[in-house]
Amino acid sequence: MLPKTLPLIEKYRVKKFSDIRGQDIAIQEVINFYKRFPMKKALILNGPVGTGKTSLVIALANEFNLELFELNASDLRNRLKLEEVLRPSIEQHSLFRKGKLILMDEADGITGTDRGGLPELIALIDKTSHPIIITANDIWDRKFNLLRKRCHLVSVNELTDKVILNIIKDILKKENKSLRPETIIMISVLAKGDVRAALNDLQTAISLGEQAFLEELSEREKEESIFNALKNVFQNKTEEKTIRVYDNTKLELDEILLWVEENIPSEYKGEALAKAYDSLSKADVFRGRIYRQQYWRFLLYQNFFLSAGISTATKLKYKKFTKYRKPSRILKIWLSNQKNAKKKSIIAKYSQRCHISKRKANKEAFLFPLIIDREANKRLDLDEKETEWLKERKHDMIMSNNLNRFA
Amino acid sequence: MELKELKERQLKKANELTIWTEKYRPKKFEGVVGQDDIIKKVQNLTKSLNIPHMMFAGPAGTGKSTLALIVVKELFGPTWKENYLELNASDERGIDVVRQKVKDFARTKALGDVPFKVIFLDEADALTREAQQALRRTMENFTGTCRFILSCNYSSKIIDPIQSRTAIFRFKLLERKDIERIIKKIAESENLQISDKTIETLYEGSEGDCRRVINLLQASASISPAITSELVSTLISSAKPADIKIVLEYALSGDFERAKEKLLDVMLKESVSGTDIIKSIQKEVWNLQIDDELKVKLTEKTGEIEFRLVEGSDEFIQLEALLASFVLAGKGIVK
Incomplete structure (x- = not known):
């Protein structure tokens, strides 16, 4: 065995x-x-x-x-x-x-x-x-x-869904496991003639449980659909159907904008890069107009600049393998907001105590790590996390400016 | 004085250390530096126990808030906190603030001998026009129970009806001798060693803003009691936000990815808005060591992107597009 x-x-x-x-x-x-x-x-x-x-x-x-x-x-x-x-x-x-x-x-x-x-x-x-x-x-x-x-x-031709379906059924029988018929059909259809993919999915479905597997599938489907659309826009010749590449993706146009933004630099260089970003910028202008004027027909233009606009940025199209990256900027913004939250709360406390606005306090904030000592700390009623933040910043500041040489 | 001795003395002071801008904020009219005429007038008004609505106009760090605080302390004595409301218009600039906070406070009677309360509205020029209109009515209706002191950088941003209802005092930018006086006073009381050159650097770096001088002084003192001009200038240059120049240099040398990364870094770390970034780009381009013709080209691009930034929804995408066009225009011109 x-x-x-x-x-x-x-x-x-x-x-x-x-x-x-x-x-x-x-x-x-x-x-x-x-x-x-x-x-x-x-x-x-x-x-x-x-x-x-x-x-x-x-x-x-x-x-x-x-x-x-x-x-x-x-x-x-x-x-x-x-x-x-x-x-x-x-x-x-x-x-x-x-x-x-x-x-x-x-x-x-x-x-x-x-x-x-x-x-x-x-x-x-x-x-x-x-x-x-x-x-x-x-x-x-x-x-x-x-x-x-x-x-x-x-x-060697692609296998039909039916052949794959039978392979899965046989294996399930031998493994003494069962899955819902819909799941089995889904696995065999999604495999698109690839037995290896089918067996890998089957493995996941058995070990993760059916529910978790289905959730993972929908996530993967989203990614796959945007991968294909991006590949199409970046690497295929521009043609009539180019403006419809995003129709079948399961993402909102705003999300697609971020995907395109993240991946332009790995596909285009030089003139193509500038042209592609110009197009992206125009798409964003229309998005802004939609928000402000609630004139939704502008979506058409947003889509156009994201598809045909990006696609026509270069005529020299060639196929290569690109692993498209997930948009990372939103995460970075979120992380930085988490970090800045402490700074903001310190500024709020400082501005109240020192009779100035938060805006002005923000301008002085670069000196806080050196100014707010233990005593001031008590007066401003800072909590542990804020104190910790100040300590870290003080350390950073001293190190990065080599301030110890003055001590 | 020996450095060691200085440090020991400073340690003894450690127990009373706090934020110096508060510690050395003048408590009496006589302590305020550099605004002699204004002080004399305001002092006389205060002595009469009846002040008009006032507007203090002038640059940051010249003593507007300080004077307002002195006025209320002189007027109300120990009960000043109950009779005084301080609002920062730049933080709370909507019409609701005027309608609610101001009205609620102005409505009730003052405690003690003085028949009115005082509201200090800092940075009043940040109030929207609607809020200023609302404020104008409030000022008239509650004159009996409440006096306003408004502070602003530019009196021109305050609507005329309010200007005509206030006594305007224009604060001067602090001169070098004023700043020097303040520095020397603090240096003496904190046992700091400061040369004339250091004073010069502090003054230059502060642009006449007393708050900035004192903060710089305290920050420097936290490193060493013997404050050199190098230390001060190191601190000042660490304040320069946005290293936009570096971003531009990356772009013009053809390294788009690094330019983009640095840009995002600057925007997030200093929480600078896209509009502020594009302003500094526009200024910085002219200072670059590149061909003038290229500068014109880059500035034209900058203008176009600033326009799109206003129209669009995602500032970062617009700035990226600008960098990409710089990469192309620069063709690696900066090495």
Whole structure:
């Protein structure tokens, strides 16, 4: 029996072809490839994440009793490394007299620091005496042109909701757990063809409890929807539907404004940055007009500058992975208000005692830490927190201005 | 005097330490520095036990509140607290304050020999026009039971009907010799060692505001009884809020993220409003060591953003847009 703590995704990892659902054609192709080797020396499994590409390879190794040699994105894959690791395994026969299968997992990850990795892989394909299988999410990327020509290409399709639903039901039965039918359906739909995502959600639902899981889902849904909208605005070409990108997000336009604000600098630089902020500023002007005049049609313009305005800030659009950040400013303001609250209450007490307005007292407040000593403290009737605040500020002030040199 | 000895003496004084602006606030007419003519007139009025409504106009820290306090203490003696209401118009500037607090207090009869109470309305120029109109009626209706002393920085911000109902006294900015007198008096009583140069620095840093001088003096004394001019100027420069210059330099050197971060930091730490920030940006731009043509360009941007700031709803977004345009215009001109 496997330990309970093992994640579902590991516990129910595919071992045989019969464990794989909904990929009958792909299974057949993989078997054919292996049987016909070395007619084609390498096979590419191309398809979205979580559809079972790696599982297909593992199952193949198990079914035909092959020793699996795997390299994935976590390994460095530059030319030298590939040569060093792969060559011996390609040229030698397996220790246990088994056949060998080489898996180059997540080939999309071969980039930048993996200099020379792809040419070396191609050179190896020409020489190999063992079948090589490469998995990728987007094999049509230009950098794979040469590689593609040398390989047999198999598409691994997204799984349908129904297949995922059945997988979940099976696992629940084996785990002896139950969930409400709506939750199961929700998990399978949200997975969007990704079994791994589905199993992770299932795990959460089982361990957190259904209610907590649903709450987390709605939060994630919000984030996902704004992530997609931002990606669209920042990275896609501006088109007719650009002005509708925020329609499906579950956030208010005012909140979206903050999301855009937070993330402009990580997407745009220079001229695009200035243009995007100009657009954001115009969106905010319309927001101000809505508040003051209660003329809600201005929302249209606020939305326009937030979508098309930001999108057209640059024509040089390119896709890259950006982890969009949650708006942080509101939190910072809140935190600072908490801090300033003590200062404000001290100012209030001081202004009463010293016959001046709070506004004037605020101007003198920078000297308070040095002026308000123990005695004055008593007279002003400061509480512990206020006293503590003064002490900290005094320390800061002395340190940051190096005042001790005068003592 | 030896530093050690000074410190010991200061320690002995520790028990009576408090806030010096209060401790050294003059209790008698004779103690007020630098406003001789006004003091003489107000003293005579007070002696007659009948004062008119008065308006004290003048810069901050020249003795307006102090004089008002002396007047009521002279008038009422030990019962002054019952017969005196002090309001800060800049804190409570709505019409409701005049209608309620002022009326409630003015309505009831005074205790003791003097037939009226005194309301001191500090910073009356901060009152809205509506509040001032309401105040004007109140002043007339309750003249029998209540006298007003208004203080303001600019008498022009007070509506004419109120001005015509008050005796106006214009306070002068304190001169160097006045400030020096105050400093020397405190230095003697607190056992401080102060050079002429230090006095000069204190005077320059205070711009004639007596309150600021005394606060600076006390803050300095808390560090050392031998007060050097460097210590004073260090304290003064720590007061300069908004390091707007640094924000601008980040922006013009092309570092948008740091400019933005610093800006937010300044705004939150000093609780400065966006309008104040843009004012200092507008001033600071002209002082930058950059091409004049660029200054004009940046100022034009600043003006546009100030306009949008008034129209818009989120000050920080507007300022960010300004910084982004500076980043572009500056093209890393400041290294």
